[in-house]
Amino acid sequence: MKAFQDYYPENVSHCYGCGSQNQHGHRIRTFWEGDETVTRYTPQAWETSVPGFAYGGLIASLIDCHSTGTAAAAMYRSEGREMSSQPAFRFVTGSLHVDFKKPTPIVELEIRGRVKEIKGRKVVVETTVSANGVVTARGEVVAVQMPEDFGTPR
Amino acid sequence: MKAFQDYYPENVSHCYGCGSQNQHGHRIRTFWEGDETVTRYTPQAWETSVPGFAYGGLIASLIDCHSTGTAAAAMYRSEGREMSSQPAFRFVTGSLHVDFKKPTPIVELEIRGRVKEIKGRKVVVETTVSANGVVTARGEVVAVQMPEDFGTPR
Numbered sequence: 001m002k003a004f005q006d007y008y009p010e011n012v013s014h015c016y017g018c019g020s021q022n023q024h025g026h027r028i029r030t031f032w033e034g035d036e037t038v039t040r041y042t043p044q045a046w047e048t049s050v051p052g053f054a055y056g057g058l059i060a061s062l063i064d065c066h067s068t069g070t071a072a073a074a075m076y077r078s079e080g081r082e083m084s085s086q087p088a089f090r091f092v093t094g095s096l097h098v099d100f101k102k103p104t105p106i107v108e109l110e111i112r113g114r115v116k117e118i119k120g121r122k123v124v125v126e127t128t129v130s131a132n133g134v135v136t137a138r139g140e141v142v143a144v145q146m147p148e149d150f151g152t153p154r
Numbered sequence: 155m156k157a158f159q160d161y162y163p164e165n166v167s168h169c170y171g172c173g174s175q176n177q178h179g180h181r182i183r184t185f186w187e188g189d190e191t192v193t194r195y196t197p198q199a200w201e202t203s204v205p206g207f208a209y210g211g212l213i214a215s216l217i218d219c220h221s222t223g224t225a226a227a228a229m230y231r232s233e234g235r236e237m238s239s240q241p242a243f244r245f246v247t248g249s250l251h252v253d254f255k256k257p258t259p260i261v262e263l264e265i266r267g268r269v270k271e272i273k274g275r276k277v278v279v280e281t282t283v284s285a286n287g288v289v290t291a292r293g294e295v296v297a298v299q300m301p302e303d304f305g306t307p308r
Contacts, residue, residue, distance in 0.1 A: 016201050016209040024200040046178040047170050049246070055170040056247045057218050061211025092203070093210045096252045 003029035004037075004069040007083040012090045012146070017065030028062060028111075030069040037070040037113040043106045054104040054131075062111050063127045063139035064096050070113040071123035071143035078118055091123065091143040104129065104136040121145035157183035158191075158223040161237040166244045166300070171219035182216065182265075184223040191224040191267040197260045208258040213291050216265050217281045218250050221295035224267040225277035229299070232272055245277065245297040258283065258290040275299035 005018050005028065016025040030039045041062055043054045071091040076083050109131055116124040127139040159172050159182065170179040184193045195216055197208045225245040230237050263285055270278040281293040 012204055014205050015203050017211050019202075022200060022202070024198075044178075046176060048173075048176070049169050050166055051168050055215075056250070057171050057211065057215025060214040060218065060250055060252075061209075064211050064214065093252075093254050095254065096210070096214055096250075098214075098247075098250045100247050100249065 001031065002083075003031055004073045004083065005029055007072075007088065008090060009088045015065065017061050018069060026058075026061065026065070028065055028069075030066055030073070030113075032073065035114070037066065037073060039066045039069075039111040040108055041111065042108045045106065048106070049103070052106060054106055054109070056098075056100055059100070059104060059109075059129055059137050060096060060098050060139070062109065063098055063129065063137070064093050064141060066111045066113055067096075067125035067127055067139065067141035068093060068143045070115065070125045070127075071141075074115045074118060074123055074125075075145070090146045092146045094122070094142040094144040097140045099138045100136070101138065102134070102136045105131050107131050116140075155185065156237075157185055158227045158237065159183055161226075161242065162244060163242050169219065171215050172223060180212075180215065180219070182219055182223075184220055184227070184267075186227065189268070191220065191227060193220045193223075193265040194262055195265065196262045199260065202260070203257070206260060208260055208263070208285075210252075210254060213254070213258060213263075213283055214250060214252050214293070216263065217252055217283065217291070217293035218247050218295060220265045220267055221250075221279035221281055221293065222247060222297045224269065224279045224281075225295075225297035228269045228272060228277055228279075244300045246300045248276070248296040248298040251294045253292045254290070255292065256288065256290045259285050261285050270294075 013021040068091040072089040113127045129137040167175040222245040226243040283291040
């Protein structure tokens with residue numbers, strides 16, 4: 001099954017968190033499950049805060065890329081378009097908020113998102129991170145449709 | 155000169171962002187400059203959002219670890235203690251907020267922090283990330299003194 005990230009155009013597929021072309025990165029893969037979106041990711045042994053527990057910056061990164069992927073998928077859905085149709089939607093992060101509730105053990109994590117609001121070029125996504133069925137962190141991302149000139153010299 | 159992170163006890167020096175013992179990690183180093191704290195970090199070529207620009211998750215990670223380090227240093231200062239004195243202060247992240255203002259180019263970044271508030275076991279740190287003298291992201295972290303039993307099985 002193709003993940004949201006498999007539909008990203010090549011020139012925006014180099015993100016360390018979610019770019020399928022970034023050989024060093026996390027290459028997360030996100031899917032619909034009903035009205036929610038799900039990414040599953042197992043941290044590397046060295047992606048730690050203290051030994052055995054996942055690094056907070058990794059958790060923030062997973063929430064970030066999961067949410068921009070969710071924003072794109074939600075925008076296709078809201079327009080009744082297939083993800084393979086053109087022009088492609090791609091989102092960047094306007095703001096990221098994470099509440100760390102408990103230490104997150106290094107096991108397969110489930111990142112689960114829900115679209116809170118779509119407004120113009122902006123999508124707000126609420127996300128939970130769970131380990132062994134327990135929510136260890138909650139996130140909220142304001143994702144913004146990528147400007148055409150994003151990352152070009154000014 | 156010793157960085158804040160050089161004073162972390164060995165058992166909490168394995169963080170992917172700031173642990174001096176994590177050979178895979180960023181190993182950031184933070185210092186006082188007057189009443190502000192400064193970390194300088196140059197992203198790896200592959201730590202990208204789009205090619206040539208730094209990954210948002212990395213920026214969040216730098217803000218996170220810079221802020222927990224700042225929190226520890228500030229707590230020593232507020233108690234009039236040397237950072238080499240015992241018991242050691244070490245902080246974890248309660249919450250992390252990042253506003254991404256502009257794309258951040260891959261150059262040496264300056265992460266600069268300021269203590270907004272110290273209240274009991276909690277320190278609030280405001281941070282900017284600058285590239286070529288321009289602020290590209292702003293962060294706020296609520297850092298909480300690490301519980302004695304952090305990361306031990308329950």
